Amino acid sequence: MNYIIIKNHQSVPVSSIPEMSYQLFFDLNTSLTEDHPDRHCVLYFGYREENSVHLISCIADDFQQNIIVSSSKVSSDDLLNSFSAKNISFERFEREIHENFGINYTDHPWLKPVRYAENRADKSQTINNYPFYNIDSEELHEVGVGPVHAGIIEPGHFRFVCNGEQVLHLEIQLGYQHRGIEQLFIEKDKLIQRITLAESIAGDSVVGHSTAFAYLWESLCGNTPGYETLFSRTLAQELERIAIHTGDLSAICTDVAYQLGSSVFGRLRTPIINFIQEWCGNRLSKGLIRSGNNPFPFTKVLAGRLTKVLDAFEPDFIEMNRELSTLPSTLSRFERTGMLKYEKLLSIGTVGMSARMNALPRDIRTTHPYGLYPELKHEPILKHHGDVYSRVQIRREEVLQSIAYIRYLLNNLPEEGLIEDKILTPRPDSFTLSLTEGWRGEICHAAITDGEGKLITYKVKDPSFHNWLALALAVRNNEISDFPVSNKSFDLSYSGHDL
Amino acid sequence: MLTTLKILYHQGKQFIPDLTKAKVPGIFRGRPEISFENVDQKALIDVCPTNAILPNPIRIDLGKCTFCGECSRLFPGKIKFTTDYKLSTNERSRLIISEGITEQVSLNPDLIRKEIHKLFRGSLKLRQVSAGGDSSCEMELNACGNVNFDMGRYGIEFVASPRHADGIVITGPVSKNMAEPLQITYDAIPTPKIIILVGTDAISGGIFEGSPAIDRKFIEKNHIDLYVPGNPVHPLTFINGVIDLLGI
Numbered sequence: 001m002n003y004i005i006i007k008n009h010q011s012v013p014v015s016s017i018p019e020m021s022y023q024l025f026f027d028l029n030t031s032l033t034e035d036h037p038d039r040h041c042v043l044y045f046g047y048r049e050e051n052s053v054h055l056i057s058c059i060a061d062d063f064q065q066n067i068i069v070s071s072s073k074v075s076s077d078d079l080l081n082s083f084s085a086k087n088i089s090f091e092r093f094e095r096e097i098h099e100n101f102g103i104n105y106t107d108h109p110w111l112k113p114v115r116y117a118e119n120r121a122d123k124s125q126t127i128n129n130y131p132f133y134n135i136d137s138e139e140l141h142e143v144g145v146g147p148v149h150a151g152i153i154e155p156g157h158f159r160f161v162c163n164g165e166q167v168l169h170l171e172i173q174l175g176y177q178h179r180g181i182e183q184l185f186i187e188k189d190k191l192i193q194r195i196t197l198a199e200s201i202a203g204d205s206v207v208g209h210s211t212a213f214a215y216l217w218e219s220l221c222g223n224t225p226g227y228e229t230l231f232s233r234t235l236a237q238e239l240e241r242i243a244i245h246t247g248d249l250s251a252i253c254t255d256v257a258y259q260l261g262s263s264v265f266g267r268l269r270t271p272i273i274n275f276i277q278e279w280c281g282n283r284l285s286k287g288l289i290r291s292g293n294n295p296f297p298f299t300k301v302l303a304g305r306l307t308k309v310l311d312a313f314e315p316d317f318i319e320m321n322r323e324l325s326t327l328p329s330t331l332s333r334f335e336r337t338g339m340l341k342y343e344k345l346l347s348i349g350t351v352g353m354s355a356r357m358n359a360l361p362r363d364i365r366t367t368h369p370y371g372l373y374p375e376l377k378h379e380p381i382l383k384h385h386g387d388v389y390s391r392v393q394i395r396r397e398e399v400l401q402s403i404a405y406i407r408y409l410l411n412n413l414p415e416e417g418l419i420e421d422k423i424l425t426p427r428p429d430s431f432t433l434s435l436t437e438g439w440r441g442e443i444c445h446a447a448i449t450d451g452e453g454k455l456i457t458y459k460v461k462d463p464s465f466h467n468w469l470a471l472a473l474a475v476r477n478n479e480i481s482d483f484p485v486s487n488k489s490f491d492l493s494y495s496g497h498d499l
Numbered sequence: 500m501l502t503t504l505k506i507l508y509h510q511g512k513q514f515i516p517d518l519t520k521a522k523v524p525g526i527f528r529g530r531p532e533i534s535f536e537n538v539d540q541k542a543l544i545d546v547c548p549t550n551a552i553l554p555n556p557i558r559i560d561l562g563k564c565t566f567c568g569e570c571s572r573l574f575p576g577k578i579k580f581t582t583d584y585k586l587s588t589n590e591r592s593r594l595i596i597s598e599g600i601t602e603q604v605s606l607n608p609d610l611i612r613k614e615i616h617k618l619f620r621g622s623l624k625l626r627q628v629s630a631g632g633d634s635s636c637e638m639e640l641n642a643c644g645n646v647n648f649d650m651g652r653y654g655i656e657f658v659a660s661p662r663h664a665d666g667i668v669i670t671g672p673v674s675k676n677m678a679e680p681l682q683i684t685y686d687a688i689p690t691p692k693i694i695i696l697v698g699t700d701a702i703s704g705g706i707f708e709g710s711p712a713i714d715r716k717f718i719e720k721n722h723i724d725l726y727v728p729g730n731p732v733h734p735l736t737f738i739n740g741v742i743d744l745l746g747i
Binding site for chain 1: 502503505506507509510513523524525526527528545546547548549565566567568569572580627628629630631632633634635636637638639640641642645646647657659660671672674675676677679680684700705706707709710711712713730731733
């Protein structure tokens with residue numbers, strides 16, 4: 001067998017990942033993912049090892065609930081066959097490998113820069129000379145938007161090719177938010193620095209990313225967190241899902257000029273994040289998740305408060321949603337807008353909510369469960385139209401599902417007074433992969449240590465890495481005026497992509 | 500129509516009547532207070548992720564602090580975070596909290612430019628630029644305008660174009676790739692104009708300090724009118740800072 005099979009959050013010696021020739025590596029990974037909707041690439045990356053580049057591919061098998069890891073060593077000046085030519089979902093991973101190490105591919109569709117990373121191989125590539133796709137025609141025009149947008153959001157550049165009001169093509173150029181996080185994970189060697197970095201990857205997915213780091217670190221150090229820690233993490237993840245989904249519903253209403261929905265959902269988010277602050281001192285859960293300890297144990301008093309908050313939240317949330325889904329003026333903007341078919345979602349490797357909007361059941365809580373999710377027996381919510389309305393419905397139903405999970409958790413409180421505080425030391429020569437399901441979708445962190453247990457590689461993949469292409473394809477043939485609501489209904493992360 | 504009225508009735512009044520006196524619920528890590536207790540100084544400094552704790556005597560720089568609370572968790576007798584959210588000031592050195600200090604952080608009235616009171620007191624329009632921000636401060640700035648905080652009551656608003664703005668609100672450590680768009684946006688704002696830095700990342704670089712992928716030149720060369728610390732900033736910290744700057 002020329003690959004190794006691991007579970008989510010499992011550490012293995014680096015040497016146990018078999019190395020093979022690039023041709024075998026290519027055959028293995030492209031055949032594993034061929035005609036297998038239950039398998040997709042969660043991470044494919046390279047790292048430098050002396051004069052060569054070590055490539056590691058991680059294919060998640062949702063059916064078997066494990067991850068297939070394989071590797072190959074190549075050189076920077078090699079000319080390789082690209083996985084993307086056979087399976088387009090590898091497209092951005094290969095562009096990243098090309099950008100970071102200068103590896104060239106014979107048949108990749110277009111090796112465009114991904115994020116203009118600080119440690120890119122070719123420094124002559126700068127963010128101002130991005131090679132946009134353009135169509136030469138007197139009947140068409142281009143619309144450029146950004147990097148600085150009209151609202152209070154992160155920067156990114158959108159270039160539309162339009163025929164009148166109709167969008168023929170949208171290209172999304174990212175990289176403006178690049179802060180060099182993966183490199184900082186290696187350089188800043190205090191644990192508190194690393195968890196702070198994890199919390200800063202994407203401010204709307206603080207719990208998603210910080211739990212991915214925490215589980216990874218604990219696995220790397222051979223530690224298993226106790227029930228009270230798992231409880232806090234699971235609860236925090238579901239609270240984050242409720243808060244962000246509700247805020248997104250507000251923003252979606254704003255984008256179709258529905259003032260009442262915008263105000264009501266906007267204010268409904270407040271008690272949820274205020275409760276998070278009551279619990280941990282920060283409205284967006286920064287400081288709540290720590291590796292090796294659980295600094296804010298969940299108490300009976302907090303449970304009583306949260307029950308009250310949810311009891312007040314739920315009827316208002318349901319009432320507002322009922323109104324939103326009966327208004328012809330909102331439905332006409334939501335239905336059949338920003339649609340993507342199942343086959344398309346599958347081929348580009350979409351994950352999370354953006355996959356579930358059209359029957360692709362990608363949800364780490366079910367397929368690679370962790371924390372208390374095995375106990376919750378989570379079933380993903382699936383929709384079947386792939387339009388803005390499907391994404392609205394998913395949010396509505398996932399919020400109600402999360403409330404039900406939280407109610408279950410509140411009936412199974414951990415014992416009070418247990419305080420875990422462990423000093424953790426990472427094991428040498430190890431590889432760990434950690435997957436969590438943030439509100440947006442699958443978050444993946446991976447780490448490799450050297451002979452002394454020091455980090456030599458840290459990789460982070462936000463679900464937005466897969467899903468930005470889904471947005472670009474979803475707006476084709478839409479009116480350009482529908483772009484804001486399509487964009488918001490995906491709500492992808494710029495900083496999570498650009499790191 | 501009836502349903503709409505019913506929803507409105509069920510929502511009741513959601514706005515905070517007085518934003519300058521509102522209390523934050525539960526625990527909140529706002530302005531820290533440092534006691535005179537003797538502690539192992541080196542060990543204390545070492546717990547901070549961003550070197551925000553300065554030695555001899557012990558001080559905390561709120562411009563660098565990520566409000567993670569690690570120092571108060573490990574040295575509870577030495578450092579305590581209070582729920583005081585009024586942290587904004589216009590003088591960088593006022594963000595440094597010394598031992599025994601229990602007074603609020605405030606603005607230095609002598610440093611407020613005259614035209615700010617004269618021109619912007621009744622109406623201040625701001626353009627926000629996220630330059631490597633992780634969207635946490637951005638979400639809190641959006642919250643400033645929601646029905647709970649309703650910053651618009653003071654005539655303070657975020658606008659879509661720099662041409663309509665009286666100033667710029669910067670979040671994030673300023674990534675290299677955003678340095679030029681930030682400068683272009685700033686240049687497009689008519690003078691006189693103000694600069695507000697929101698969040699620890701914007702004020703000092705925060706956890707990203709020293710990263711080769713950030714570029715702090717814009718921050719270093721321009722006069723800053725208001726520093727709003729936090730990670731992310733609380734809407735009340737931002738709103739109170741701006742109304743103090745305007746003298747409302």
